Amino acid sequence: SCEVTQQLCNCSSMGLDFIPPGLTGKITLLNLARNRIKHIRSQDLQQAVNLRALLLQSNEISAIDKDSFCSLGKLELLNLANNSLAHLSPEWFGHLFSLQHLHLQGNSYRDLGESSPFSSLRNLSSLHLGNPWFSTIRQGNFEGIEYLDKLWIDGGRLTQYELGSLKLIKKINHMIINIRSINVFSAIIRDLLHSVTWLELRKIAFRIPAEMQLLRVMSSSFAKKISFKQTLLTDATVPEIVSILEDMPKLGEVEIIDCRLLGTGQWKIQIQAKQSQTLRVLTIKKLSIEKFYLFTDLQAVEGLLSLFTKVTVENTKVFLVPCRLSQNLLSLEYLDLSTNLLGDQSLEHSACQGGWPSLQTLNLSQNSLSDLEMTGKSLSHLTKLNNLDISQNNFGEIPDVCEWPKTLKYLNLSSTQISKLTTCIPPTLEVLDVSANSLREFGLHLPFLKELYLAKNQLKTLPGAAPIPNLVAMSVRRNKLNSFSREEFESFKRMELLDASDNSFICSCEFLSFIHHQAGIAQVLVGWPDKYICDTPLAVRGAQVGAVHLSLMECHRSLVVSSICVLVFLVILVLVAVGYKYHAIWYLRMTWAWLQAKRKPKRAPPKDICYDAFVSYSENDSDWVENIMVRELEQACPPFRLCLHKRDFVPGKWIVDNIIDSIEKSHKTLFVLSKHFVQSEWCKYELDFSHFRLFDENNDAAILILLEPIQSKAIPKRFCQLRKIMNTKTYLEWPHDEEQQEMFWFNLKIALKS
Numbered sequence: 215s216c217e218v219t220q221q222l223c224n225c226s227s228m229g230l231d232f233i234p235p236g237l238t239g240k241i242t243l244l245n246l247a248r249n250r251i252k253h254i255r256s257q258d259l260q261q262a263v264n265l266r267a268l269l270l271q272s273n274e275i276s277a278i279d280k281d282s283f284c285s286l287g288k289l290e291l292l293n294l295a296n297n298s299l300a301h302l303s304p305e306w307f308g309h310l311f312s313l314q315h316l317h318l319q320g321n322s323y324r325d326l327g328e329s330s331p332f333s334s335l336r337n338l339s340s341l342h343l344g345n346p347w348f349s350t351i352r353q354g355n356f357e358g359i360e361y362l363d364k365l366w367i368d369g370g371r372l373t374q375y376e377l378g379s380l381k382l383i384k385k386i387n388h389m390i391i392n393i394r395s396i397n398v399f400s401a402i403i404r405d406l407l408h409s410v411t412w413l414e415l416r417k418i419a420f421r422i423p424a425e426m427q428l429l430r431v432m433s434s435s436f437a438k439k440i441s442f443k444q445t446l447l448t449d450a451t452v453p454e455i456v457s458i459l460e461d462m463p464k465l466g467e468v469e470i471i472d473c474r475l476l477g478t479g480q481w482k483i484q485i486q487a488k489q490s491q492t493l494r495v496l497t498i499k500k501l502s503i504e505k506f507y508l509f510t511d512l513q514a515v516e517g518l519l520s521l522f523t524k525v526t527v528e529n530t531k532v533f534l535v536p537c538r539l540s541q542n543l544l545s546l547e548y549l550d551l552s553t554n555l556l557g558d559q560s561l562e563h564s565a566c567q568g569g570w571p572s573l574q575t576l577n578l579s580q581n582s583l584s585d586l587e588m589t590g591k592s593l594s595h596l597t598k599l600n601n602l603d604i605s606q607n608n609f610g611e612i613p614d615v616c617e618w619p620k621t622l623k624y625l626n627l628s629s630t631q632i633s634k635l636t637t638c639i640p641p642t643l644e645v646l647d648v649s650a651n652s653l654r655e656f657g658l659h660l661p662f663l664k665e666l667y668l669a670k671n672q673l674k675t676l677p678g679a680a681p682i683p684n685l686v687a688m689s690v691r692r693n694k695l696n697s698f699s700r701e702e703f704e705s706f707k708r709m710e711l712l713d714a715s716d717n718s719f720i721c722s723c724e725f726l727s728f729i730h731h732q733a734g735i736a737q738v739l740v741g742w743p744d745k746y747i748c749d750t751p752l753a754v755r756g757a758q759v760g761a762v763h764l765s766l767m768e769c770h771r772s773l774v775v776s777s778i779c780v781l782v783f784l785v786i787l788v789l790v791a792v793g794y795k796y797h798a799i800w801y802l803r804m805t806w807a808w809l810q811a812k813r814k815p816k817r818a819p820p821k822d823i824c825y826d827a828f829v830s831y832s833e834n835d836s837d838w839v840e841n842i843m844v845r846e847l848e849q850a851c852p853p854f855r856l857c858l859h860k861r862d863f864v865p866g867k868w869i870v871d872n873i874i875d876s877i878e879k880s881h882k883t884l885f886v887l888s889k890h891f892v893q894s895e896w897c898k899y900e901l902d903f904s905h906f907r908l909f910d911e912n913n914d915a916a917i918l919i920l921l922e923p924i925q926s927k928a929i930p931k932r933f934c935q936l937r938k939i940m941n942t943k944t945y946l947e948w949p950h951d952e953e954q955q956e957m958f959w960f961n962l963k964i965a966l967k968s
Contacts, residue, residue, distance in 0.1 A: 221968055222944045222961060225249070226269070233258040242964050243267045247293070254278045260285050266964050267291040269957065271317065274298055280305035288312050291960060295342070296320035302331040310335060317342045319368050325350040333358030344368030344392070351379045359383050366390040370417065372398050381405040392416040400428040403435065412439040419446040426454035433461035441469040449477030460490045460518060467495035474502045479510035489518050494545075497526040506531045516542045526550040534560040540569025550577040552603075558585045562592040575601040579626070583607040586630075586638060590616040597621060605629050605647070612638045627651070628667070649689070657681060668693065669713075679705030689713040715833060825857040826966050827917070828880035834890035835921060836860075838948075843886075843919075846959055847966070854966055856884075881915070882966055887945075888921040892929050917965050918945035 222243045225234060230249040237244070241262050251273040259265070263285050275297035283289070289310050299321040307313065313335050319342045332338060338359060344367050351369075353376045365386050375398045389410045393399045399418065406413070413435070420426070440459065447455070452475070459465060503509060519542045526549075533555040543549075549570065556564065556578060570576075573596050583589055586609045593599060599619040603626040610631045616638035623642060628649040635648065639658055646660065647667040656668060656677040663682045669691040676690065676698060686708055695717040706712075778786075826847075831839045840858070847854040857880055863872040877883055885891075946965070949958055 220944050222946075222965060224944050237262045239263045241265055242968060243269075243961055245269045246273070248272045250274055252276055252298075254282045256281050258282065262286065263288070265289050267957075267960060269293045270297070271295040271320075272297075276300065278303070278306055282306065284309045286310060291315040293317040293957075294321070298322055302326055304329065304331045304333060307331060308334050312337055314339045316340070319344050319366070321345050322347055324348060325352065326355040328352065329354050330357035330359075332356065335359070338362065340364040340366075342366040342368070344370075344372075346370060348372060350374040352376050353379050354382075355379055356382050360385070362386045364388045364390070367392070367402075369393045369398070374398075375401045377401055378405060381409075383409055386410045388412045388414065390414045390416060391418075393418060396425045396428050400431060403429070404431050407431070407435050410435070410437050412441070413437045414441040414443060415445060416443045417445065418442075420451040420455060421446065421448055423450045423454060426451055426458075429454070429458060433458045435462055436464045437462065438464050439467040439469070440465060441471065442473055443469075443471045445470075445473045447473060447475045447477075449475075449480055452477070456515065456518070460493070462490070462492075464492055465490060466492050467497070468493065469497045470499070470501055471497070472500045476504075478503075478505055478508040479512060489521065491521070494522060495524045496522055497528075498530055499526070499528045501527075501530040503531065507533075512536060512539055520544045522546055524548040527554070529553040531555055533557070535564035535569075537563055537566035537569060540564055540566060543570055544572065546570055546573055548575045549573055551581070552577045552579045554581050556581040556583065558583055558588045558592075561589060565592045565596070567595055570596060572598055574598050577603040578607070579603045580606040584609060586612045587616045590618045590638070590640075594619055600624060602626070612636055614638060616640070618642075623662075676702045678702075679707075684708055687711040687713075690717070692716040694718055822879055823881055824855070825862075825876070825880040826854040827882040827884045828857040828876045829884045829886065831886035832888060832890040835886055835888050838921060839886055847963070850963065854963070882917055883915055884917050884919060886919050886921060887924060889924060892924065917962070919962070920945050920947045922948075 221240055223237075223241050224245045226245045226247040226249070228249060230246065230251060232251060233246060233254065237259060238261055242264055244262065244265060244267070247269045248271075251270065252275060254270075254275060254277070256279040259268075259282060265286050266288060268286070268289060268291070271293045272295070275294065276299065278299070280303060283292075283306055287309055290312055292310065292313060292315070295317040297320070299318075301323050302318065304327070307316075311334070314337055316332075316335070316338060322345060324347050326343070332341070335358065339361075340363055341359075343365075348369050349371055351372065351374070356379060360383065362383060362385075365383070365388075367390070370392055372393050373395060380402060386406070386409050389406060389412070391399065391402065391414070393402070394417070396418075399415075403413075420429075440462075459468060513536075516539055519539070522543060523545050525543070525546060528550055529552075531554060532551055535551070561578070561583065576593070576596075576599060578589075581604075583604060584607065586604075589604060593602070594617045596619045598621060600621050601624040602622060605626045605628040608631050609627070611634070612632060614636045618640040620642060622640050624645040625640065625643055626647040627639075628647045628651070630651060632648065633652040633654075635653065635656060635658055637658070639646065639660070641660055642662060643660055644662050645665040646663060648656075648671070649667045650670040653668065653671040653673060655675075656666075656673065659681040661682075662684060664684055664686045666677070666682065666685060666688045668677070669689050671690075671693050673690060673693040673695060675695065677688075679685070679702070685706060687710060688706075691713050692715075695714060696719055698714075829839060829843075840860075844856055844858070847856060857876045859872070859876075862876065863869075864875075946958060946961055949955055
């Protein structure tokens with residue numbers, strides 16, 4: 215059944231024939247996508263006055279009563295895509311004063327009516343229109359809209375466009391057009407000359423040179439960025455398109471993504487164009503050229519490239535950059551040739567003398583390079599190169615001596631089949647990544663090195679500190695380390711972060727005591743595995759140094775036991791065995807944390823709330839949390855303030871106190887659930903510590919994010935509260951489909967704001 219009393223109500227894919235009754239003002243998000251709803255009636259949504267998002271896509275809706283949305287004055291997102299609406303009525307949207315995002319694509323309407331359906335939508339920022347039958351746009355259809363962040367018109371069969379229809383919109387940041395008719399496309403462009411900042415053309419075929427004259431109007435466009443996606447180009451039309459782009463007065467960036475080129479660069483007309491004074495960035499990804507091996511040397515465009523500063527040609531079967539072309543890239547600072555077919559000989563020709571004179575960053579990852587000595591020599595004349603990525607090539611054994619650019623500071627050699635490092639590695643480096651190889655030792659002398667990445671190798675000991683005296687951060691995750699000596703640690707004078715998680719540490723008392731008293735390193739990530747060799751679970755995941763507390767009994771157990779009689783010793787062994795089997799130590803810690811929490815006030819005063827959310831997650835999911843979720847939420851507008859244990863916990867404070875204090879100072883608590891989360895020993899502690907307060911107060915502060923499908927029976931029985939909340943509350947599932955991810959972020963932000 216569909217639970218309609220929750221704040222976030224997910225009733226998608228339930229086979230519903232109508233909008234469920236009983237909707238209340240508590241609901242802020244209602245997801246009814248992928249059902250069989252045919253009719254939206256006046257009374258269906260009348261009580262949902264606080265609704266922020268209404269998802270009705272992929273139903274069979276053909277009728278909407280004129281006042282169906284009249285009570286939704288706070289609605290910000292309405293998705294009616296992929297239904298059976300044969301017409302659009304202005305009366306539907308007349309009371310949606312807060313609406314920002316409107317999706318109407320994939321219906322059956324042929325036009326937008328005689329007037330504007332959107333005249334009352336003063337806050338609209340994104341609009342998606344069109345379907346396979348959409349054929350007509352009239353003057354006045356966009357009246358009332360002055361600014362749009364994004365306008366997407368899917369008009370594959372659009373044949374009638376009245377001039378001036380889109381001219382009413384004064385500014386469009388991102389315009390996406392999918393139109394087959396060159397005539398209609400030309401008319402639309404004429405109306406958008408001064409309003410569009412980023413113009414994206416999709417599924418348009420530029421086949422016939424005569425049609426290019428209709429596009430000559432584009433040369434007057436003030437667009438700063440042009441994207442071609444899934445478009446068709448030919449040898450006959452490329453010269454005209456290049457000429458048009460070069461004439462655009464403000465164009466700074468061109469993208470060509472997932473397109474096809476019929477030809478081999480044998481331009482039928484010599485490209486006649488003056489060099490653009492504004493165009494600086496060119497991105498080409500997945501350009502399909504069937505006879506790429508016959509492609510010419512691009513001599514016709516050499517003179518147009520001298521001002522480019524950033525060029526990306528990725529996954530396009532590039533096997534050679536002609537020397538003369540490289541020599542004309544005089545201003546190029548960034549070059550990405552990843553996922554191509556460059557070999558050692560072709561790189562030597564591509565990076566010839568005089569080529570790429572200003573280059574600072576070069577990405578050659580995932581090519582066909584196999585000789586590291588030759589790679590370094592080919593690039594040694596690049597006097598400004600400081601960042602080189604040659605990961606995911608196949609170098610294998612490397613020589614003792616290599617020649618490199620003297621300015622090189624960053625080198626990525628991860629996943630290159632290297633089994634032993636030699637003095638071939640340049641001594642000028644500040645950052646070196648040799649992760650995912652087969653290294654058994656590291657002894658290079660790199661006096662300027664600040665960051666070293668050695669994850670996924672076969673190391674059994676830490677590298678010596680003397681050859682790398684300035685090291686600040688080091689990752690030795692997923693190696694075969696089992697301990698650190700005091701001498702190894704003390705030799706790193708400037709170390710601030712050491713990530714040694716996912717190793718095979720033996721948790722000796724001396725080892726724990728040493729970590730506890732090590733003051734030279736600001737943060738040590740040990741990341742004990744679920745089954746570690748240790749008497750008690752004293753190690754902490756990602757905790758600041760000083761968070762490990764050792765008792766006299768733990769450090770001098772043999773001395774204490776030697777003074778006890780054999781009978782008491784046997785009793786202790788029995789008690790230890792029983793306690794280990796039934797998690798006695800875990801329950802004692804949990805009881806102590808619960809007693810501490812009980813003595814504190816129920817809720818921190820509003821002035822003490824520092825964070826929007828405290829994030830609880832497994833270390834195995836840190837890439838998604840830190841690189842995707844944190845970036846999306848903390849860079850939102852307005853930004854959310856998140857509390858992460860790695861970044862925001864107080865050094866030296868007991869981990870339990872850190873967790874409880876962080877929850878009390880956070881408006882919400884985000885749990886990122888996965889198989890790693892429920893299987894990790896430490897996550898069991900962290901989840902239950904935090905749940906003591908949340909569930910004891912019966913509040914609504916917990917938000918569950920499901921990174922991957924998780925069966926309720928897979929959750930340990932001790933997590934009775936987690937089982938209960940998963941059975942009674944709606945949780946957010948992370949979609950792998952990029953189109954659904956935008957809705958996921960919208961739902962999460964709504965939940966955090968509530």
